[in-house]
Amino acid sequence: MNNKRQHKIKQFEEIEINETSKDTPSSRQQDSQSNEIDQTSNSIQNQEPDEKYDFNIIPMKVVALTIFLFLLGVVFIIFGLVFLIKNPNKFQQYISLLIVGSLMIIPGAYYSSLLIKFVKADSRSTQQKILNELPID
Structure with a gap:
């Protein structure tokens, strides 16, 4: 019985390790958010400065x-x-x-x-x- 529990824990740890190396739904969401942030910051950097107001x-x-x-x-x-x-x-x-x-x-x-x-x-x-x-x- 002791062996089975240890084995289950090891399997669980292996699965957990495998899931962290793969894209999980939560990591995909975080990646998409970070990509959006990167795209936004890139667009801000590439964007021309705001045009100044006219004197009018x-x-x-x-x-x-x-x-x-x-x-x-x-x-x-x-x-x-x-x-x-x-x-x-x-x-x-x-x-x-x-x-x-x-x-x-x-x-x-x-x-x-x-x-x-x-x-x-x-x-x-x-x-x-x-x-x-x-x-x-």
Whole structure:
């Protein structure tokens, strides 16, 4: 009786060893999954990088407002400085031009720099991050 049990165990071990060397249904499934993963990774590697967004994706009102704020801020600062230099006695009248100009130039310069970064971005993901920061509805 002892021999039979040992023999059955040995047969079972042999069968188990033979099944592991052959393709079992579970190993076939794992192989097919690994093949799919390999094919996917190969297709990702062979795939061309995502095309960048066109500049047309940004609404023209955002671009126009950004440029308007920046340019008008620069104009107000220049006029404020010119008038201040010509008439230093009227300091209080021209300081408002400097304040309004600086308040306009700050967001104008910030969003203008974002637009320039958007155009010069290397990847679509970078452009998407920049688009998230822009005030687009």
